Amino acid sequence: MLIPIIVGDEGVLVEVGLSSAPGNASSKLEDFLADCDAVNALYDAFAAFFILTGAMPTREPCLAPASAELLSASNTRIVGDSLGLGVLLLLLTNGEQDFDKGGTSAATGALDVRRDKIVCRPVDQLRAKLDAAVRQGVSTIFCPKQFDAPSHSYRGLFVRQVSQIKNRSGPLAQMEVE
Amino acid sequence: MKKKIDDKQLSALEQERNEALARVVKRVKESKDIQNGEASHMAHSSGPGGRTHQSYVNA
Numbered sequence: 001m002l003i004p005i006i007v008g009d010e011g012v013l014v015e016v017g018l019s020s021a022p023g024n025a026s027s028k029l030e031d032f033l034a035d036c037d038a039v040n041a042l043y044d045a046f047a048a049f050f051i052l053t054g055a056m057p058t059r060e061p062c063l064a065p066a067s068a069e070l071l072s073a074s075n076t077r078i079v080g081d082s083l084g085l086g087v088l089l090l091l092l093t094n095g096e097q098d099f100d101k102g103g104t105s106a107a108t109g110a111l112d113v114r115r116d117k118i119v120c121r122p123v124d125q126l127r128a129k130l131d132a133a134v135r136q137g138v139s140t141i142f143c144p145k146q147f148d149a150p151s152h153s154y155r156g157l158f159v160r161q162v163s164q165i166k167n168r169s170g171p172l173a174q175m176e177v178e
Numbered sequence: 179m180k181k182k183i184d185d186k187q188l189s190a191l192e193q194e195r196n197e198a199l200a201r202v203v204k205r206v207k208e209s210k211d212i213q214n215g216e217a218s219h220m221a222h223s224s225g226p227g228g229r230t231h232q233s234y235v236n237a
Contacts, residue, residue: 030198034202035206036199038202039195039198039199039202040199042198043191043194046191046194047191047195056187
């Protein structure tokens with residue numbers, strides 16, 4: 001799954017997948033996180049997954065080799081909290097055949113995980129960040145797989161994916177958009 | 179119907195979060211230390227007297 005994230009003052013698309021078993025990933029997502037906000041975003045996604053499904057994730061997010069190489073080559077690390085929802089969606093959609101489409105983009109946003117519900121930041125806030133980066137002259141919105149990734153079509157995906165989450169029958173399957 | 183959340187698993191997850199936070203803080207600190215070390219090394223190896231900028235100016 002391609003996840004749009006903010007890296008420093010750039011907007012980038014990184015391809016994130018899941019390892020076959022926790023601890024076996026060669027390019028663990030955690031190893032590419034630069035600050036505590038990003039780590040908290042990752043673990044908010046794990047906590048949200050647990051609250052929504054009642055189970056712990058059995059697989060660990062990792063970067064696709066192409067994305068890992070790109071980030072390593074530029075010594076780039078992911079900062080901030082804009083990857084939480086993308087990781088959550090990745091975990092939730094794991095194993096769904098009808099969702100496993102190459103080049104699919106996921107909207108990302110901050111998660112506010114509570115015991116009775118999970119609140120996520122609207123995707124427009126991420127888009128505002130990306131637009132601000134573009135206004136500052138940032139032109140590097142790259143995509144390892146396709147150059148014309150639908151960077152402005154996140155909202156439709158966001159609504160559809162949140163709808164999928166809401167329709168799940170987990171122990172506390174509630175998710176709200178701020 | 180809502181089920182009770184397993185507090186033990188949630189606590190374990192929080193423990194993992196804290197460990198991950200500590201790992202990232204340690205990695206960032208080590209990275210900064212290495213960068214500082216490289217800068218210091220460059221200063222000492224770039225020319226007579228270890229004054230990098232002076233060497234370049236004279237050259």
